[in-house]
Amino acid sequence: MTGLVLWGVGTSRTLRAHWALCFLGLEYETRAIQTRTPAMEGQEYRSVNPRGKVPTLQDGDLTLTESPAIVTYLAENYSGPERSLIPSRKSSRAEYFEWLSFIAMELDATSLYVLRRHEGLPDIYGPAPEACEVARSYFDRMIKAAALRLEDRRRYLLGDNFSGVDILMTTCLDWAVRYGITLPQSFTSYRSRIDEEPSTAIAFAANAVR
Ligand SMILES: N[C@@H](CCC(=O)N[C@@H](CS)C(=O)NCC(=O)O)C(=O)O
Incomplete structure (x- = not known):
């Protein structure tokens, strides 16, 4: 798989991941699943995140859950001189x-x-x-x-x-x-x-x- 894919919309935790991606100006695909809907329980999403929670970020071969970890992963790997979400000092x-x-x-x-x-x-x-x-x-x-x-x-x-x-x-x-x-x-x-x-x-x- 290539590119950034974010699973989940509509909650405080999903907002965190969208926000980091938007702030850093990254292109990504949204899979707009919502909590307590059949898509969350479905086989497709369970194979991505067996815990059945959103958000989940996919970046190539990496699948990452937990919104603070997602924000920090994006901050560490996609910040640049113009736009950064984590300090270097x-x-x-x-x-x-x-x-x-x-x-x-x-x-x-x-x-x-x-x-x-x-x-x-x-x-x-x-x-x-x-x-x-x-x-x-x-x-x-x-x-x-x-x-x-x-x-x-x-x-x-x-x-x-x-x-x-x-x-x-x-x-x-x-x-x-x-x-x-x-x-x-x-x-x-x-x-x-x-x-x-x-x-x-x-x-x-x-x-x-x-
Ligand atoms: N610690 C996780 C919590 C994730 C979480 O609980 N997400 C909620 C939506 S905000 C969820 O997926 N709930 C579905 C459920 O518990 O069935 C994070 O920060 O990402």
């Missing part, structure tokens, strides 16, 4: 991976995904009001602590330049707002700045369900 790269882990583990897996499963999809995962309440207050505590990093008035999470972790953070902020969570003012302003980045609108359009 060691200390900034360390900070990139710190944000990556924080967003994937503390904001996504431990907080927002708990709400998604138990508030959004109780018929599948079961209701768990107490766990959801704790997840909300945990998200609130984590995002307030993260906001301390913005106190130096940096434009993006790593400073002056947009990067892969801004993609990941933005998807979590939007997700939190959809669940009725109030963001700290510094993250509301940060979110507005992200809309000024031209790839934002392109990526949302690429991820839209048609």
